[in-house]
Amino acid sequence: MATTTQPPKAGAGQGGENTRVPSREEMLARLATRRNPETQVATARRKANTVQVWPHLMIRQFLATIVVSLNILLLAVLINGPLDQLANPEKTPNPSKAPWYFLNLQELLLHMSPDLAGVIVPSLALVAIAAIPYFDNKPEGVGVWFYSRKGIPITIFTFIYTFVLESALVLIDAQFPAKTWFANIVNGFVSDSSTQGFIVQAFAGYIYPLSIMAILTGILILIMAKVWKANRTEIIIALFTGFVASYTLLTIIGTAFRGPSMNLFYPWAMPASH
Amino acid sequence: MQIRNGLRMLAHPGQLYEAFTRSQLYRSVIRNPWPTNARTRALAVMGSVFLHLQPTRTRPEAIKITYTWGLGGISFLFFLILTLTGVLLMFYYVPQVPLAYQNMLDLQGSVSFGQLMRNMHRWAAHGMVIVVFLHMCRVFYTGSYRPPREFNRIVGVILLVLTFLLSFTGYLLPWDQLSYWAVTVGTNMVGSTPFLGGLVQFLLLGDKTVGQNTLIRFYTLHVIALPLLLSLFLSVHFWRIRKDGFSRGL
Incomplete structure (x- = not known):
């Protein structure tokens, strides 16, 4: 505010006899008076609707820094990072697990071929997440939590939908592995064992998991479009929520429910790894 | 005389600090006064390499926790x-x-x-x-x-x-x-x-x-x-x- 109203100080006149170099403040004040009325109105309006970053944003950042740092310090005082025995390439622990944030991929690995689980599915997911703004490109809804009134119910519904169906799929695949029951079927039609292996691998590793993923996603989109009368943005909210729910659920299963030989156990009945 | 002034300052830390903030050394590093009004607050954000990545003003809605x-x-x-x-x-x-x-x-x-x-x-x-x-x-x-x-x-x-x-x-x-x-x-x-x-x-x-x-x-x-x-x-x-x-x- 002060910048726009301060007149140039005496002695800072234009050229002439007084050749003193004007101070920084005087230069700023001079620049301010040079603005045209329209700009000044716009500036005034902008100022009425805004607050200064110092102190309004800075104080939040300052407090967040202190709170987070103290919490990390406290955690570090209370809990030690794990350190196992010296690495031994001869001795494979059972189970061998990836870091927790990759356990969702390791969980996928149990249900489909390794290239699909470890590379193709996660890459496609990341590309899809990055590509969202190119499909959902209307400026409406910027800065609004959950976009519309339907946003929150859609998010909750999709979370439950994903959790229930995916848990069921994990349990079914543990009880009736696709490889086993499909091999029994193929056994009746094909006698050559290498052809058998190829067909079973193609089905259990690719066709079966891919169709399940496609069908579940398709049903979700259909429910959104037909039942919820969702528009494109709301369908994308459902799809993204499906991803977040899958990531969360599979991470939880991989971390807390998988024990020796990657079999399923309750966390409270988990046998020690060996 | 000057030595006596200097000693007096030592007895009054507040004065010593003020003299320090008026010194050429201090002002060559910290160019703006401690922000107390709209203008100096804006200058503090604009003038610092670490803070200038932020705007000087923002909508309150945008920074709600x-x-x-x-x-x-x-x-x-x-x-x-x-x-x-x-x-x-x-x-x-x-x-x-x-x-x-x-x-x-x-x-x-x-x-x-x-x-x-x-x-x-x-x-x-x-x-x-x-x-x-x-x-x-x-x-x-x-x-x-x-x-x-x-x-x-x-x-x-x-x-x-x-x-x-x-x-x-x-x-x-x-x-x-x-x-x-x-x-x-x-x-x-x-x-x-x-x-x-x-x-x-x-x-x-x-x-x-x-x-x-x-x-x-x-x-x-x-x-x-x-x-x-x-x-x-x-x-x-x-x-x-x-x-x-x-x-x-x-």
Whole structure:
């Protein structure tokens, strides 16, 4: 505010006899008076609707820094990072697990071929997440939590939908592995064992998991479009929520429910790894 | 006379401090007075290399805590904590099989605050993975990715991947059973990809199995290559936020 109203100080006149170099403040004040009325109105309006970053944003950042740092310090005082025995390439622990944030991929690995689980599915997911703004490109809804009134119910519904169906799929695949029951079927039609292996691998590793993923996603989109009368943005909210729910659920299963030989156990009945 | 004035100042710390803030030395470093009014507050933000990345004014809605939860800023804070503790850990750590493991034992057993530094580094690393992921979700659910911020979404996803990679490469360094087999499992997944998988796995491991070559590769990636790359994308990320404005208001 002060910048726009301060007149140039005496002695800072234009050229002439007084050749003193004007101070920084005087230069700023001079620049301010040079603005045209329209700009000044716009500036005034902008100022009425805004607050200064110092102190309004800075104080939040300052407090967040202190709170987070103290919490990390406290955690570090209370809990030690794990350190196992010296690495031994001869001795494979059972189970061998990836870091927790990759356990969702390791969980996928149990249900489909390794290239699909470890590379193709996660890459496609990341590309899809990055590509969202190119499909959902209307400026409406910027800065609004959950976009519309339907946003929150859609998010909750999709979370439950994903959790229930995916848990069921994990349990079914543990009880009736696709490889086993499909091999029994193929056994009746094909006698050559290498052809058998190829067909079973193609089905259990690719066709079966891919169709399940496609069908579940398709049903979700259909429910959104037909039942919820969702528009494109709301369908994308459902799809993204499906991803977040899958990531969360599979991470939880991989971390807390998988024990020796990657079999399923309750966390409270988990046998020690060996 | 002057000496007497000087002594008098020593007796009054307030005066000494004021004289110090009036000195040429102080004013050459801190150019603006302590911000007390609108003008000096704006100058404080504009004039500092660390603060000028932020605008001088912003809409109050855009900085509400229940809007952003500060997740992006906290991710960056974790990165700073990790850099600081990471540098301290580097003083004691040699990426050599099996010396690395011995270094870990020494760090925990005999280095002052070694265990604390290691714990902080580890928990901040987990924290960063979680908070970066949550930040990605927050940006999605508030529609903050919408034009003109599409490209920053891509940069954000790259930062997420770099965060995963930083955490994963750091995971190997203690060279215990946990880290060794986690990285074996992780890199085997890469190796099973058709066509280039085997090649990429060999490139990562520097060998057919996890060993000394892998340790030095992961160490170099962890302490220099990936942090530099992350800083680069982080600069672009921040710059685009500054240029496009905060997503609510303005």
